[in-house]
Amino acid sequence: xxxxxxxxxxxxxxxxxxxxxxxxxxxxxxxxxQLTGTHIGCETTHCGACTVDIDGMSVKSCTMFAVQADxxxxxxxxxxxxxxxxxxxxxxxxxxxxxxxCGFCTPGMIVRAHRLxxxxxxxxxxxxxxxxxxxxxxxxxxxxxxxAIQYASAKINGVEFQEAAE
Amino acid sequence: MNDLTPTREQRTAALEGMGCKRKRVEDIRxxxxxxxxxxxxxxxxxxxxxxxxxxxxxxxxxxxxxSAALKVPGVLAxxxxxxxxxxNLAWMPTLAGDVQMVLADGKxxxxxxxxxxxxxxxxxxxxxxxxxxxxxxxxxxxxxxxFKAMNADAPVLREDLVGKMSGAHxxxxxxxxxxxxxxxxxxxxxxxxxxxxxxxxxxxxxxxTHPSPLETCQCVCxxxxxxxxLTIYGTFQAPHVIRTVVSLIAKLPxxxxxxxxxxxxxxxxxxxxxxxxxxxxxxxxxxxxxxxKWVEDRIENLTATSFARDYHMTTEVAxxxxxxxxxxRVHVLADHGAFDACADPSKWPAGFFNIVTGSYDFPTAHxxxxxxxxxxxxxxVAYRCSFRVTEAAYCIERAMxxxxxxxxxxxxxxxxxxxxxxxxxxxxxALGWEYxxxxxxxxxxxxMETTGYAALRKEQAERRAAFARGETRDIMGLGISFxxxxxxxxxxxxxxxxxxxxxxxxxxxxxxxGAGIARVxxxxxxxxxxxxxxxxxxxxxxxxxxNIMVEEGNTDTAPYGLGTYGSRSTPVAGAAIAMAARxxxxxxxxxxxxxxxxxxxxxxxxxxxxxxxxxxxxFMSMKDICWAAYNSVPPGMEPGLEAVSYxxxxxxxxxxxxxxxxxDIDVDxxxxxxxxxxxxxxxxxxxxxxxxxxxxxxxxTEAFAIAMGQEIRYDEVGNVVTxxxxxxxxxxxxxxxxxxxxxxxxxxxHHPIGAKGVGESPNVGGVPAFSNAVNDAFSFLGSTxxxxxxxxxxxxxxxxxxxxxx
Numbered sequence: 001x002x003x004x005x006x007x008x009x010x011x012x013x014x015x016x017x018x019x020x021x022x023x024x025x026x027x028x029x030x031x032x033x034q035l036t037g038t039h040i041g042c043e044t045t046h047c048g049a050c051t052v053d054i055d056g057m058s059v060k061s062c063t064m065f066a067v068q069a070d071x072x073x074x075x076x077x078x079x080x081x082x083x084x085x086x087x088x089x090x091x092x093x094x095x096x097x098x099x100x101x102c103g104f105c106t107p108g109m110i111v112r113a114h115r116l117x118x119x120x121x122x123x124x125x126x127x128x129x130x131x132x133x134x135x136x137x138x139x140x141x142x143x144x145x146x147x148a149i150q151y152a153s154a155k156i157n158g159v160e161f162q163e164a165a166e
Numbered sequence: 167m168n169d170l171t172p173t174r175e176q177r178t179a180a181l182e183g184m185g186c187k188r189k190r191v192e193d194i195r196x197x198x199x200x201x202x203x204x205x206x207x208x209x210x211x212x213x214x215x216x217x218x219x220x221x222x223x224x225x226x227x228x229x230x231x232x233s234a235a236l237k238v239p240g241v242l243a244x245x246x247x248x249x250x251x252x253x254n255l256a257w258m259p260t261l262a263g264d265v266q267m268v269l270a271d272g273k274x275x276x277x278x279x280x281x282x283x284x285x286x287x288x289x290x291x292x293x294x295x296x297x298x299x300x301x302x303x304x305x306x307x308x309x310x311x312x313f314k315a316m317n318a319d320a321p322v323l324r325e326d327l328v329g330k331m332s333g334a335h336x337x338x339x340x341x342x343x344x345x346x347x348x349x350x351x352x353x354x355x356x357x358x359x360x361x362x363x364x365x366x367x368x369x370x371x372x373x374x375t376h377p378s379p380l381e382t383c384q385c386v387c388x389x390x391x392x393x394x395x396l397t398i399y400g401t402f403q404a405p406h407v408i409r410t411v412v413s414l415i416a417k418l419p420x421x422x423x424x425x426x427x428x429x430x431x432x433x434x435x436x437x438x439x440x441x442x443x444x445x446x447x448x449x450x451x452x453x454x455x456x457x458x459k460w461v462e463d464r465i466e467n468l469t470a471t472s473f474a475r476d477y478h479m480t481t482e483v484a485x486x487x488x489x490x491x492x493x494x495r496v497h498v499l500a501d502h503g504a505f506d507a508c509a510d511p512s513k514w515p516a517g518f519f520n521i522v523t524g525s526y527d528f529p530t531a532h533x534x535x536x537x538x539x540x541x542x543x544x545x546x547v548a549y550r551c552s553f554r555v556t557e558a559a560y561c562i563e564r565a566m567x568x569x570x571x572x573x574x575x576x577x578x579x580x581x582x583x584x585x586x587x588x589x590x591x592x593x594x595x596a597l598g599w600e601y602x603x604x605x606x607x608x609x610x611x612x613x614m615e616t617t618g619y620a621a622l623r624k625e626q627a628e629r630r631a632a633f634a635r636g637e638t639r640d641i642m643g644l645g646i647s648f649x650x651x652x653x654x655x656x657x658x659x660x661x662x663x664x665x666x667x668x669x670x671x672x673x674x675x676x677x678x679x680g681a682g683i684a685r686v687x688x689x690x691x692x693x694x695x696x697x698x699x700x701x702x703x704x705x706x707x708x709x710x711x712x713n714i715m716v717e718e719g720n721t722d723t724a725p726y727g728l729g730t731y732g733s734r735s736t737p738v739a740g741a742a743i744a745m746a747a748r749x750x751x752x753x754x755x756x757x758x759x760x761x762x763x764x765x766x767x768x769x770x771x772x773x774x775x776x777x778x779x780x781x782x783x784x785f786m787s788m789k790d791i792c793w794a795a796y797n798s799v800p801p802g803m804e805p806g807l808e809a810v811s812y813x814x815x816x817x818x819x820x821x822x823x824x825x826x827x828x829x830d831i832d833v834d835x836x837x838x839x840x841x842x843x844x845x846x847x848x849x850x851x852x853x854x855x856x857x858x859x860x861x862x863x864x865x866x867t868e869a870f871a872i873a874m875g876q877e878i879r880y881d882e883v884g885n886v887v888t889x890x891x892x893x894x895x896x897x898x899x900x901x902x903x904x905x906x907x908x909x910x911x912x913x914x915x916h917h918p919i920g921a922k923g924v925g926e927s928p929n930v931g932g933v934p935a936f937s938n939a940v941n942d943a944f945s946f947l948g949s950t951x952x953x954x955x956x957x958x959x960x961x962x963x964x965x966x967x968x969x970x971x972x
Contacts, residue, residue, distance in 0.1 A: 023290070042891045044892060049380055077197075080198070098860045102380070
């Protein structure tokens with residue numbers, strides 16, 4: 001099948017590649033770019049394990065063609081850590097609040113939460129729950145993911161994190 | 167001592183041992199997308215395999231034409247049953263003593279059954295190849311309803327078994343019958359029912375569902391023709407078992423098979439068994455000489471690999487007028503689908519369903535389970551539960567509520583009246599188990615006090631009166647569940663898989679600088695073993711958990727273990743870890759005695775080293791002992807500091823818990839709201855409370871999904887209609903309730919550290935709590951039992967059928 005040349009910025013680096021028109025963005029990211037943090041869980045846009053950030057929006061890369069992302073600016077989970085390599089507030093929050101278990105949904109969840117906190121730096125619990133409702137987690141029951149995002153929100157806003165009472 | 171000498175508390179805290187909320191080691195890589203899951207494995211020259219699947223639930227395969235497929239660019243091979251017959255692999259044994267087609271051999275028996283395996287240079291080309299394979303079918307009448315499986319005119323599904331009136335578990339009554347399993351004293355139980363003042367009888371169904379971890383089942387197989395070695399990376403909850411099974415069925419020497427389970431994206435029972443994809447990828451690698459990857463998609467996962475439940479339980483309880491239970495009689499019709507591929511210990515065709523007497527002191531009970539074939543996917547896995555234990559817990563917990571309703575007694579009071587008392591442990595149940603420990607009354611009363619149970623009942627009475635007056639359209643339900651699990655399979659006297667006893671194992675090797683590695687026969691799929699196993703060792707030998715690396719999943723390096731499922735990791739592998747650590751500690755004590763120039767018996771272990779009794783300044787840290795192990799051991803002692811333990815548990819463990827669900831349902835829409843959910847768990851000694859709470863949250867969420875909507879459903883002609891996350895209920899953060907957790911601690915008396923396992927308790931206990939809440943809400947309108955799953959439509963329908971909605 002004829003291939004198309006695409007270029008995009010991924011985690012700050014200019015990348016390019018030859019893809020079939022039908023190549024899904026998630027496969028381009030995982031196979032061509034070797035960035036395997038972005039996962040595939042359902043292929044029907046339900047689970048959100050494949051969530052990446054494209055031009056400031058959370059996008060499920062399993063139902064988008066790589067050619068549709070030509071020219072765009074993408075952040076994957078590999079681009080979330082601080083510039084010095086330390087864990088970002090969100091990554092730290094997920095660890096401190098036990099917001100992950102098997103880790104399979106985590107990249108998509110963190111990339112989604114990253115955009116959520118840009119859209120709304122101090123979300124309420126219902127806003128967080130609605131904000132991550134495109135991402136399914138089978139292990140945690142979400143309660144500690146909510147806390148992880150609250151932790152990150154507090155840290156980003158420079159306020160002390162107060163864990164909600166049980 | 168001076169101000170810089172750490173206190174005992176500081177020394178203990180520095181270990182991050184048992185009981186502390188140690189943050190997880192795994193999270194550093196997982197939060198950065200640096201996990202290594204099977205689909206991340208990419209070998210040079212790797213090919214991709216994918217399945218042609220049957221659109222029919224029951225059909226004869228007349229012809230498979232792969233000629234067009236082989237012309238598709240990138241397609242290298244099409245494997246069919248005929249190919250597999252040349253290596254005697256067209257069928258494979260199941261863990262339950264049955265055989266299963268790897269690829270359709272003459273017939274297909276369920277929709278989406280594997281028919282041919284297309285091997286291509288990439289996954290897109292494999293998909294093109296699938297579309298070019300022509301399969302001609304002759305449809306046959308499908309058998310969907312298990313209650314019709316043994317009718318005289320039922321279509322015969324398994325032609326390979328026709329005339330064989332005996333199977334792996336005894337006599338067969340019909341060509342579609344798999345086994346009948348009976349336990350208990352029938353005569354005594356029948357007599358109890360004849361004498362009973364009060365009886366109840368209800369057919370309680372636990373519908374078919376699916377574990378559906380977020381990562382599907384997948385593998386990469388690589389056969390090295392020169393060395394004759396097969397390497398398999400796979401999503402395996404039990405990698406050693408996979409190695410042995412592959413060796414037995416592929417006739418390859420076991421030492422030339424390397425099974426590696428890397429990071430696993432959730433298992434929940436789905437990744438215990440062996441599936442056609444693994445066999446086909448291995449054969450494809452042998453045929454092509456290249457590594458072959460097989461990755462299931464979600465539809466394939468939901469429709470072909472390992473459903474759970476599908477138990478239809480006719481349940482009878484006998485009792486006195488005062489509410490003392492006198493007998494239990496259960497008949498189960500078990501729908502196993504097209505092949506009996508249950509992942510149970512080999513001698514247990516219905517798992518440990520005979521835990522069905524639950525937390526109650528039944529003087530007698532009788533149980534019979536009939537397994538039947540239908541045109542549905544094979545499986546019957548333990549979805550986040552020990553084998554068939556969630557079915558048993560649901561059965562008895564619903565039955566107790568139904569009995570309470572008949573007696574017009576509060577269901578909490580009925581349970582308190584019938585609990586096994588703390589002083590009765592160890593307790594021998596009427597169906598043959600020896601419960602190791604429990605304190606049910608304390609747990610139940612704590613739940614009732616913490617939740618304000620009495621006040622909630624009062625509110626419910628007021629709300630019902632208001633409903634009767636037409637002032638509200640909401641009904642309120644209180645769902646109690648008091649479950650007893652049986653986990654930690656298991657003692658070699660009664661548990662094996664294909665003849666291998668269900669022990670587990672640990673090998674610890676301490677390095678000179680006071681760090682070490684522990685290799686364990688279990689396999690984490692998210693449970694955090696790298697974190698918690700190190701905590702056990704830290705407390706046992708006084709080396710900080712941060713200095714212990716835990717490794718699992720590589721069959722070349724880990725000692726043989728039976729893997730992680732049925733909440734067996736902590737009860738069995740956890741015990742092996744403690745025992746291996748104690749061997750390390752025993753040798754360390756001898757080295758310390760030699761170095762401190764005292765007798766071993768003059769030493770006592772003190773947090774992180776050995777101290778001479780009565781001479782507190784004479785102390786040798788474990789770190790220093792590790793160094794000494796490599797340069798100055800006592801004369802005659804071998805140098806080094808390592809140990810291995812294979813632990814055969816003397817008994818199962820019996821975690822229990824008291825749950826309460828408070829639910830409001832709008833009768834006009836069926837929409838429910840979980841107002842409150844309280845879960846008290848007693849899993850014995852708690853290794854890491856943070857991880858326990860996390861597991862309880864997750865298990866409750868899966869229980870919520872199952873009880874309130876998650877179902878693998880077939881239409882009347884055998885089409886599976888819930889084959890994607892569009893139709894298969896997966897709760898998001900919006901639907902998922904808030905969870906309140908609590909605990910009591912009743913250590914297991916036979917486990918080295920007193921731990922019992924917890925990961926599955928919330929699923930086992932959660933489902934009856936939700937279902938009892940719904941049933942309790944509707945009970946005042948005249949219903950006794952409404953089948954799960956309780957989605958909005960079914961709730962509305964129940965209200966309508968009961969006359970509450972015009």
